Amino acid sequence: MNKPLITILDDEPAIRAMLSEALQDAGFDTKAYARAAEFEAALRRTTPDVCLVDLGLPDRDGLSLVHRLALEQGATVIIISGRAQVQDKITGLELGADDYIIKPFDPAEVVARVRARLRTRNAPATPHQTARFNGWTAHFDRYSLEDESGAETPFSHAEGEVLRLFLDSPNRLITREFMQNSLGGAAGESFDRAMDVRISRLRTKLREDPKNPRLIKTIYGAGYIFLTDVSWS
Incomplete structure (x- = not known):
């Protein structure tokens, strides 16, 4: 069985070496790069x-690379x-990152976060790849939301995880x-912030009124309800 491949893009040799060693010891293949x-x-x-x-790369802005x-x-x-400001985290998550780890970090934490992302991504796939709801069609085979006119808006893998969670448990x-x-x-503030950003992005793409969203309703102190019927195909 092929080992999962983890790529590391960081211009600091010590960081590349530290992460490569920790990930390889954990059973992953790695490839490390200094430049975008x-x-x-x-x-x-x-x-x-x-x-x-x-994010601090010598030849390109890391945020634009994350977005692509x-x-x-x-x-x-x-x-x-090393950017620890809350706004840097928000921007990175808004652009589609699945997680944000601040330097300096324990390499064991990075290994744990990588494993968590792989567990989520490699979970048994549902045979249903298309969901229809409230005039929208979500295409999970190509990560795209289609409105009634046929216009499509892409969503990231991270946003898609949250959207599928809602679509699998409507109402x-x-x-x-x-x-x-x-x-x-x-768990904690970092995870809550990531969810807030992804849900905000989904509301924008679903053209929700931020003051009175119709689909993704916040139940303060409890969670969320996705208020619509959903059909899968």
Whole structure:
């Protein structure tokens, strides 16, 4: 059986070496790159299971790369960055990253986060790839939302995880605890922030009124309810 491939994009040799060693000891294959250009060239030859991406790169803005990986390629992306401001986290998650880890970190935490993302991504797939609800069609085979006119809006893998969770349980309360157990990741403020960002992005793509959303209703202190009927095909 092939080992999962984890790519590391970071311009610090010590970080690349530390993560490569920890991930290989945990049973993963790794490839490490110092520059975005060589990383992108490698992507044309192989598809990694998880991409670890630093934001402070010498030859390209890491955020634009995260956006392309998440939306155009549907890649699983974990940001590793020394940028610790809340707004940096929000921006990274809004652009499609699945997780955000702040430097300095314990390599064991990175290994645990990688395993959590792989468990989520490799969960037994449902045979249903298309959901219709309230005038929308969600295509999970191509990560796209289609409106009644046929216009399509892409969504990231991370956003798709949350959307499928809602579509699988319409008209039912979905608690934060259930979301954390289903999607993986460390519980706490970081996970809550990630969910808030993804749900906000989904509401925007579904053209929800932020002051009075009709589909994704917040039940304060409890969780969310996706208020519509859903048919799968």
